Amino acid sequence: MSIPPPPGPHQPDPAQGPSPAPDPYGPPPQGQQPQGQQPQGHHPYGQGPYGPQPYGQQPYGQPYGPPYRTWGQGYSPYARPSSVSGLAVASLVLGVLCCFPAVGLVLGVIALVQIKKKDQSGKALAIAGSVLSSLGLALWVLVLATGGLSDAWEGFKKTATESTAFSVVKGQCFDAPGESLDGLTYDVDEVPCAGEHDGEVFGEFTMAGGSAFPGDRAVSDAADEKCYPLQDTYAMDTWALPKSVDVYYFGPTRQSWRLGDREVTCIFGNTDDNATLKGSLRADETTLDTYQISLLKPLNALDAVLWEEPEDYPEDDLAGYRDWSRDVHDSLGEQIRALGSHSWPDKADKQVAALVKDMEQARGEWAKAVTAADDEDVDAFYTHYDKGYEYVDGPSTVTARKALGLATKRPTYDEGSGDEGGNSGGGELNV
Template sequence: MSIPPPPGAPQPQDPYGPQPRDPYAPPPADRPSAPGAYGTAGMPYGTAGTPYGTPKSVNALAVAALVLGVLCFIPALGLVLGLVALWQIKRSGQSGRGLAIGGAVLSCAGLVLWAVVLSTGAATTAWEGFKDGAQGNKSLSLAKGDCFDAPGGLEGDTYDVDPVSCAGRHDGEVFGVVTLPGGSYPGDAAITDAADERCFALQDQYAMDTWAMPAHVDVYYLMPSRDSWRWGDRVITCVFGHTDAGTGLTGSLRGDPTTLGTDQVVFLSTANAFDAALYEEPEDTPEDDLAAHRAWATQVHDVLGDQIEALRAHSWPSGARRPVADLVEDMEDAREEWARASEAPDADTYLAHYDEAYAFVDGPATVTARKALGLASTPPAYDEDEGGASEAQV
């Protein structure tokens, strides 16, 4: 028999050692749970210090990497941010791994795209195209005598033209180029006024025979816009175009000393100078401003005298001598009527001499002289209600 140890005596050791406690078994009723057991006291299973189900923060660099990758903006930076974000996520346990990977992949694709663009020169071409659109007709490089097609037509905004041969169908033919002075943008109205004045003077220098101008031809302007002015555009391009926006011109309208004979140039120079003087007629009626009309009649009288002298001084071919001499006689008679109009005491007297003087304009003697010189011989029909030139901004 064995004798039990006295109370308080040490217990014999188990030869097999202490038995491990089931971690999932409830603690004995006679003592509380000891700290340091599996898991944290009072905390559900999960990451230490983080309750299960708590959302994880998204790594900010991962978001930035994805944005740069999608926009293909600074792809090298997007790739670096993506790699750094993956390293931070691995250490901190944050979310956003997919965003970082996506940003890195897109940035790699962006790097490849930029490499292709730079190696092929596409970036330079695109930039030049952008500047051309902003600079307007300065970049169009149009010169007098050029013919072109405008994809957007001659009305409205024009950013590009395609040079073509004047012999075939085309939208416009340049008859003059005007360069405006520098400084701040003068405004649409001021540029339009400058185009009206300067292009009108250039029109008859390029197409000297006004009788040969088709009725369907009108004058258009390619003018700087406020935006193109910032890029240094100071050019007004004077253009002949068809009055019907959907119809083009065929053949060149050029008729100047490069295409005409000397006799034709002398005759047309005198005719155009006289027409320019007639164009300055005052807008008010003689009843409203007789003094202005009398001054204008004096101007016409003086210009007509200069043209008579020029015609008499030129040596005409035999076939044109008599017709030109007859025209000069009519011009002398007309000049006398303009002199009387310039001295008229009242509007009625003025208008009487005015009508007599105008009867010689584009009369039979003019037609005969033109035929003798091989020029157009059908007087143009003038439309009093016809508007001014059309304009397009670039």
């Protein structure tokens, strides 16, 4: 049998029952020192400037608060906050930006799992990121399904291209900002064609090619190949073109090519930098009558074949001249049939008939030129070659054109012309 310890200041009296819990805010029990306070004379702060201070009182009678809890070694008296999940933050950011919604959704789900296991904070962030990412993912699926992404990209490319290039349309006249139509320009001013202007657009075409810019030379070659045929469809009455007018073009630059610009615009301009154009040069179905068009189409088609004449002399390329002479002979047959199939007004009927007769005689000469080339008789080829050319732009052509109200001044071409069609060589404006 154990004997209870005697009652004392530190043990409750068993007969009196358990002692009430001490009031932490009241005075300390008799015989005890306040927590953290040493007996007077031992603690360096136990003496105030006016002698011993009672517990709970600081100098000047201001009361202390309750005693602080003593913390064990290795712990801070302040509770450490739990760490925020970085994945939750990343999920929220991606959800707000809506750039990678699938990634944001995955990060949000992973964050929720880790938050629970690691007792981290950021659950609300992970939930918000997952929800926003889910909405963004649904939006992306809708856009892809309806083709909206493709439309948006095309709109972006169009806007970006327009910021580095400009568009001019067929039949439009304009003034260029520079002193000539050569070089680089970023804009033009549209003006009425009836007044003075620097250039007139007569056609355009789209270049084929990949993402790599083919180079300025390739653009120039494409313009030479495509613009001159377009010229004859816009200004069908080529005799009406002033001698000082030549073909220029707007072409893509390396920068605009990267943004999808493939358009080449063909324009008329004056070869004299100090001169301008005045009045429209357009002469096509919108300005000509039926009879004028019926005469010009066969003549222009034949001219296109004549301009394919080999560059070398017959002595150096007789086989090439033979093939070309055969093409001229065949084209004459087609154009004679085209002119004969039309009825003409009384004022032009005889004149057109005389032109057709000259074309038939010329066709016979070109047939003999083919035979001479087959026999490798260069002298005979020259004889029939010259006679075959006599009718071209001859008197019968002038009278037929005059009868139908077309230009009658024969065009003149410079010797050593570098381009087909008698042009001295146009220029380019890169945009």
